[in-house]
Amino acid sequence: MDLNYTKEEQAFREEVRSFVSENLPKDISDKVLHHKRLVKDDWVRWQKILYKKGWVAPNWPKEYGGCAWSPIQQHIFDEECGYLGAPRVMPFGLVMVAPVIQNFGSKWQKEYYLPRILSSEDWWAQGYSEPGSGSDLASVKTKAQFVKSAQGDHYIVDGQKTWTTLGQYANMIFCLVRTDTTVKKQEGISFLLIDMTSPGVTVRPIITLDEEHEVNEVFFDNVKVPAENMVGEAGKGWTYAKFLLGHERTGIARVGESKRELEQLKAIATKQLRNGKPLMEDPRFRDRVTDVEVELMALEITLLRVLSSRTKPGPEASILKIKGTDIQQALTELTMEAVGPYALPFRPEARAGDWKGEPVGPAYAGSAAAVYFNYRKTSIYGGSNEIQRNIISQMVLGL
Amino acid sequence: MDFVISDEQQQLRDSLQKYITKEYGFEARKAIIASKQGFSDKVWAQFAEMGILGVAFDEAHGGFGGTSVDTMLVMNELGRGIVVEPYFSTVVLGGSLIDLAGSEAQKQAVLSEVAQGKLLLAAALGEPNSRYELNCVETTAKRDGAGYVLDGHKAVVLHGESADKLVVSARTAGGARDAKGISLFLVDKKSAGVAVQGYRTIDGMRAAEIKFAKVKVGADAVLGEVDAALPVLERASDFAVTALCAEAVGAMEALNAATFEYLKTRQQFGRPIGSFQALQHRAVDMMIHCEQSRSLALLASIKVQSEDPNERKRTVSAAKIHIGRSGRVIGEEAIQLHGGMGVSNELAAGHYAKRLAMINATLGDVEHHAERFASAA
Incomplete structure (x- = not known):
């Protein structure tokens, strides 16, 4: 047993660190580090830089243009990128739909979509949640009716998806749709790739507590989708969806980002005063920071344990989701508390990257409360933390 | 990054686990505690024979030249069995003080006797x-x-x-x-x-x-x-704290297993109480506490050897903080989920909770280590 990184792993970390430091545009990392608003171009620019370097798809096999990195290397890469303030690579195409296409897609789907995902030509959205199916995903109602036609077999899609993250930027969406209403609910689901520029697709913003536009409702009204856009077999969508979720769990720990936020919190709490002394030296506040830091140290090792195990991450990876989001939320909470009454001023215009105004209070205080409220999402999305507990309870503890 | 233990370590763990499971059941332990000296010479002699009393000492001093990880594996098993023999005081804390501070002659005289089970510290x-x-x-x-x-x-x-x-x-x-x-x-x-x-x-x-x-x-x-002597005391204490953390993780594992088993078998309202979501989620949180504690105990078992005293102190104190909190949570939750049986001295569960609470009160509690953690930044 040796819990130190190997020489090769350390060298890899150095390589990643120097590449990201040298190539991550400063205007983008400034936005990330100061919690400014990111726009489509910020993500696309960064992803194209990684694409050029050959690092945009660490999780993909080599044959499709991936890096074929070990899980530990992927973790090092994620950690460095997160720590240095790179925007998170948009997971919907690269991390979520791509492995599904690679494993279950047709030859045409692989040849057409994978290169476009790799080069960020397409921006994908995730069409899972519906107004009536959040945690109970298998209850999807959006209907896809098969139509045989001389002009080309196709599906007619009707229904609504919701909580579609950055759907306003997307031109493609992968959807769970119901193709058969006569069988058990899990068996009637199919996995469909839909062009969002098709007639009948409408995107409507949902404004979140920080008054930002991050999520959307997507409406499908008599939308025609070519049959070749069905992934794998009709009725197998639930299997593919579960396969996809397995790919999502380990990245969700967000160790690098949390380390960065912890450092920022300490820096803020060192500048803020309580009773004339740095807040960070106040034992009450300091102990709360310590608790989060200790959990984060533990989480990093828990993550590495999961990544190092010779088997694929199983249901115990749900721990990473629960603990990772607990920590992220605790950090936003402490940061908001650290700035004291300057948590109150709310000026969304100041979150624009090019805003030149005079901040109210310290610059770091401006977004603290907004981020705190934004991060309430983390324990809800990606399978709520209660659902994660159900998974562990049933699949690991056997209760 | 490698979490795999060696074949020898695996063997050491298996033989100790087998022995404790077979010879150190709840009733046997109860009889040992009630005896005049409070531990068993027979068990101690068996430990000597298995080689665990000298596992961490140099071969030149009658030991087996093991690493800190070997000590942690032993402590983990002793924790699973809530073993009351004076392993911690004699081998871990007493032994490492002599190992770190003693002269060559002192080490040879004392450690080899300890390893043979002839001397208690x-x-x-x-x-x-x-x-x-x-x-x-x-x-x-x-x-x-x-x-x-x-x-x-x-x-x-x-x-x-x-x-x-x-x-x-x-x-x-x-x-x-x-x-x-x-x-x-x-x-x-x-x-x-x-x-x-x-x-x-x-x-x-x-x-x-x-x-x-x-x-x-x-x-x-x-x-x-x-x-x-203070730097030596601190190093030996850090090693001993790390050992306590490994012991605590063993106790948490065993206590969680007993509690989850109880949830599956205890029937109320015509169904196992483990089918109630309110209890399932509490059980999951107990499991998460244990896994996070295990992660830090593992990290401490490596970093306790760090040449950088700040890194050593921070990691060891982080582990002790986590184990102090998680041990309390798991102990209290285990008692609660066992219902009335949880407060009975006739059930093992409460005895694990006692040990976990007392580990927090040994060589520094959560507050003590939180202060130390912050000052070693």
Whole structure:
């Protein structure tokens, strides 16, 4: 047993660190580090830089243009990128739909979509949640009716998806749709790739507590989708969806980002005063920071344990989701508390990257409360933390 | 990054686990606790035979030249069985103090005897006013010819009554809380002027108040450098804390397993109580507490050897903080989920909870280590 990184792993970390430091545009990392608003171009620019370097798809096999990195290397890469303030690579195409296409897609789907995902030509959205199916995903109602036609077999899609993250930027969406209403609910689901520029697709913003536009409702009204856009077999969508979720769990720990936020919190709490002394030296506040830091140290090792195990991450990876989001939320909470009454001023215009105004209070205080409220999402999305507990309870503890 | 233990380590763990499962059941343990000396010579002899008493010592000193990881594997198993034998006091804390501070001759004389199961040690470090501060030493050792005379009161010395020799911290210079001026002595418990008041501890072990009144020791009783024992005390204490963390993780594993089993078998309202989501989610949180504690215990078992004292202190204290909190949560939740049975002394669950709570009160509780963690940043 040796819990130190190997020489090769350390060298890899150095390589990643120097590449990201040298190539991550400063205007983008400034936005990330100061919690400014990111726009489509910020993500696309960064992803194209990684694409050029050959690092945009660490999780993909080599044959499709991936890096074929070990899980530990992927973790090092994620950690460095997160720590240095790179925007998170948009997971919907690269991390979520791509492995599904690679494993279950047709030859045409692989040849057409994978290169476009790799080069960020397409921006994908995730069409899972519906107004009536959040945690109970298998209850999807959006209907896809098969139509045989001389002009080309196709599906007619009707229904609504919701909580579609950055759907306003997307031109493609992968959807769970119901193709058969006569069988058990899990068996009637199919996995469909839909062009969002098709007639009948409408995107409507949902404004979140920080008054930002991050999520959307997507409406499908008599939308025609070519049959070749069905992934794998009709009725197998639930299997593919579960396969996809397995790919999502380990990245969700967000160790690098949390380390960065912890450092920022300490820096803020060192500048803020309580009773004339740095807040960070106040034992009450300091102990709360310590608790989060200790959990984060533990989480990093828990993550590495999961990544190092010779088997694929199983249901115990749900721990990473629960603990990772607990920590992220605790950090936003402490940061908001650290700035004291300057948590109150709310000026969304100041979150624009090019805003030149005079901040109210310290610059770091401006977004603290907004981020705190934004991060309430983390324990809800990606399978709520209660659902994660159900998974562990049933699949690991056997209760 | 490698979490896999070696074949030898696997073997060591398996044989110890097998022995404890077979010979150290709840009833056997109860009888041992009720015995006069509070632990079993037979078990101790068996430990010597299995080689675990010398696992961490150099081969030159009669040991097996193992690493800190070997000690942690042993402690993990002892925790699973809530074993009350004086392994921690003799081998881990007493043994590492001698290993770190002792001369070659002292090591050869003492450690080989310990490894063979012929000699028991106890570390007399704490005092009535010291809480967990190793630098807080009011016991004095004054020069007396070539030797020293010891006077003072050592508090809650684990297995102090059964020990043959005591490792005693005493002040040879400076004020009661000074970092400098502390020295270590190896004192025969039978020395004239040593008064031992032994008692039971709530977790089934033994401890003692030990008073020293004009106890004369020779110059050869000094362990290590005079006036400069604090860094050694801190290192040995960090090693011992890491061992306690490994023990605690073993206790958490066993207690969680017992609790989850109870949830599956106990029927209420015509169904197992484990089918209720309110209890399922609490069980999951117990499991997460254990896994996070395990991660830090593993990290500490490696970093306790770090050359950088700040890294060592931070990691070890982080582990102890986590284990202190998680041990409390798991202990309390296990009792609650066992319902009325949880408060019965006839069930193992409560005994695990007792041990976990007392581990928090040994060599620094959550608050103590939180302060240390922050100051080692």
